[in-house]
Amino acid sequence: MGVVDGFMNFLERLGGKTIEVTEKPMRRIPQGKSVQERLRALKQLQKEVEKESFEDEREKQMEEMLEWRKREMQSSFSDRLAEALLRYFKGPITSLTNSLKGLDQDLYRANINTPKEKYVATMVVVSVFAAFFLMITGYLLFLSFENILLLGFLGFVGGFMYMRQYPKMVWRRRVMEVERALPYALRHMASLLSAGVGVAESMLSVAKADYGPISEEFELVLMDMRTGSSFEDAMTRFEQKMDSESVSRVVKQMLRAVKFGGNLADIMYKMAEDFSFEYRMKLVEYVQKVNGVSFIYMFLTIVTPTMFVVGILAGSVMAQGLIMPPSTIAIMLLLAFPALSLIIINMIKKGEPR
Template identity: 75%
Template sequence: MGILSPITSFLERLGGKTIEVTEKPLKKIPRGASVQERLRTLKKLQEEVQKEKTEEEREREIEEVLEWRKEELQKPFSERLADAVLRHFHGPVRSLTNSLKGLDEDLYRASILMPKEKYVALMLGVAIFAGIFGFLFAYLLYMPLDTSLLVALLGFMGGFMYMRYYPKMVWKRRVVEVERALPYALRHMGSLLGAGVGIAEAMLSVAKADYGALSEEFDLMIRDMRTGSSFEDALSKFEEKMGSENVSRVVKQILRAVKFGGNLSDILYKMAEDFSFEYRMKLVEYVQKVNGISFIYMFLTIVMPTMFVIGILAGSVMAQQLIMPPETLAIILLFAFPSLSLIIVNMIKRGEPR
């Protein structure tokens, strides 16, 4: 007992110090105080606790708002614009969504993963921006108010129509990418099939390779097969989505070889060589056409605007007054000739072999 007594006393003092340091100081109700003083003290304690809870809730709300803003800023601007238009113009957006036919199929073919209603809201948002930009541009050129409003209306309609046909343009661009990568992918699959690999594994290898849009489409086919679709249904769905003659030829040859038997590796190699030969022939014809169009392009973009300005200046000097208002001249130089240039470039681009 003589030995344990000093140890016990030391532990008690150590525990008392620990409690004294770590214990949070709290207000206590004074002893011997009146009932009113005790009530006031309790009320103050309740107010302090409520204030702490309010501050905690406010901090939590601020954190939630900051987190929400962070998630919103991570979204693309197009999605944020579509959400804003959908919130403020939900009725018109729904009416337009019901009236636009074929937009679902266009979005599916273009691989645009956006609901139809949300995309229609994006169409309206872009159209509104185009209309505002057109009005400001015309107003800065000192055009009359009615002309500025007409330009705004044309800008609104142009923006809306552009967004309406944008999925089709994306789809056609994807088809071009798929057809360009098709010979290389066919050789890839042919080499794997010749080495004894199955058709599904060969398609998976193409999906994991870097063939751009074609790899994405093969990955979608693999996903369809994993979710229960048959091999024939996945290929037929790919053929329908692309709407390409070359893709249709490949799909039919693969299905025929799988169904009736045949050396699929040799068939794919042969088709790859045929596509490459056709592309080379089209490329030669395309170069010949571009050489002829280039002279017309140079004349319309360089010679014709210069001759036009010289003619206006000469006519103004002879008539001793401007024969054309500066606003009209600015519109012709800023819109007419560049539009001709864009039309020629579009013609050249459209004639590019696939």
């Protein structure tokens, strides 16, 4: 009984406190006064309530602003500049975006989840920075005003063209990484298929494994299937996205085996072995080519600049004065020869087997 009485007393105190809190605003109204005094008190109470509501709304706005600033600080500086440029120059950016054909497909293939307009704004920002950097370089090299402007124009055009080709470069790199990981992913799937696991489940296992871009692409294929696409349609879109001969062979074999039946595990084992053998043969050929190009690279990047400096010094001594302006010499040594070196490295890199 003591416990029941104590619990009832607690409920009574709780109810009394609740009534006291709810009636607290009403106690501000004077009792036993005239109608005018009570109306003035009601107006004052209304002003206090509106003031409290305004303060609550202001605090909510401040919290939203702080949250927005937090998200802004987490994004990169180039993204913030691109968003600002898109906000104030949306019309010209949209017109420029419409003139760039195939950009949306390139962004899709490169798996770059950025709207076209925002990416074009980023292209403009990068181009402006490239132009500014080259103009500062020309100023430090004491070039003429016309040459500085020319460098700025070339920097803007070069930066814009690079950013336009960037999605294609990302896509090619992803295709190369997918082709490299393809034998390992096929062996993974074949082992699961041999154990009686289905094709979709084996693809899910590859997607959860760490095979790089091919795991990401398999995850996208499975997401496409979850949204209602058939296995054939999802795999066909994957084949078109990669646009690779090796991927096309794998997709066709998988669709043929699923549609007409067959031992898909053995087929995948065989394709994995074929891809590994082809890669080894390409690697041997690549090493032989690099051995031949290495001599040319050393000659153009080490011997040629040395001969250039020696020739300039010898000619200047004979002519009793510089035969070439210092700015031209600086451009040749700081820009031309390093650019030639980068071109050769890029050619060697492009020849690397997939």
